[in-house]
Amino acid sequence: MSILGNVQRVLALFAAGATDLSFTEAATQLDLPKSSTSHLLNQMARYGLLDQHPATRRYRPGALLGQAAHAAYASSALDDACREVLERLSARSGLTAYLSTLSGHETVVLQRLNGHFPVQVLSSPGSRRDATGTAMGRALLSRLSEPERTALFGTDAAAPLPPTSQSGFARVGELAQCLADVAQARHAVVVDGAMPGIGAIAAAVRSPLDGELRGLCISFVSGLQADPAHLEGWRRLVQEEVGALGRRIGDPFWRAVPVAA
Structure with a gap:
């Protein structure tokens, strides 16, 4: 054997x-x-x-087995909590809702729930996109620590972004400012960005136990659905649901944050 x-x-x-x-x-x-x-x-x-x-x-x-089991349980518990929020986001908005994580410079779709609107924005689980150009990606990138972000983009603000970047920014410093704004607002909104005709609103949580990142978003067809009243309502919805999730799992980023700014 x-x-x-x-x-x-x-x-x-x-x-x-x-x-x-x-x-x-x-x-x-x-x-x-x-x-x-x-x-x-x-x-x-x-x-x-x-x-x-x-x-x-x-x-x-051994301790390694215990650490692996703890991480697996924590990730499973986090994803279970995220799926509950995903269901509420989709049900309350009528839109397609996504759960994703970050892999290097890319987002990876973990789960998708379709809404009840007749026109839906659909990406299959496992789909990958450049993180810099989407609301989901920016929400996730904004939760990285400084060393983690430096490992991806370097420290030179004047350096050009990687050729694969779909952010619309030319320099690392421009992206860094965008991510700082997203962190301040605690959510990201991108309409007609890397994907013309598509919009999304996203926010992210991070487990205080193992540092696992999860992003949640709702996505819509901008030409049909993105009037100001809808956008404001969806923005508040994402902040409310994801913020409540963050506080429930003990994410320091979401502590003592108002339901909607």
Whole structure:
């Protein structure tokens, strides 16, 4: 059996209820030679999959596994909370609502809910777009820390943006000012930007547990639906729903923020 197969067998012992294991217990239950068991357990401990008690010498699940499980649970809980908000955004606006995350310079659609308007703006889950040119992307980028944003765009405000950028800005400094304005407003609005005829209003939350970013937006056909009254109502709706979500998950960005500015 491969090393990964044996790693899976060790982890299965803990999944079945064992809280810790001695070397002898592991060798017996795995039915492996002692030399193979020793090498396996030592390697798993070396890479953080197991911890060994310094006094009893018994093995237990490693800190790395706990961190991975915690991150998976936190991300799952965050996405569940986001989906509830997505449903309300779509139901209350009648528009297509999106849940997305950030991957480098791009947004990635995680989920889409169609509204009840006869004309909808549709992008499939998994779709990617340049983050600089969309409301969703700008909302997500505005939540990055300074080191994270520097890693993407550098520190030279006069530097040209990457050729793939669809922001409409020529320089990094122009984009940085736009993102600062989005952070101040706590939402982004783009109408007839990188996608002519399309508009969107977006805001983002960030988990205080693991730093996971999620953006939520509603999207509309600008020529048919983007009159001032609708835009103002949708803007307030996004701020209200996403802000409430941010406060619920403990996102410091959304604490003590009015329902709508």
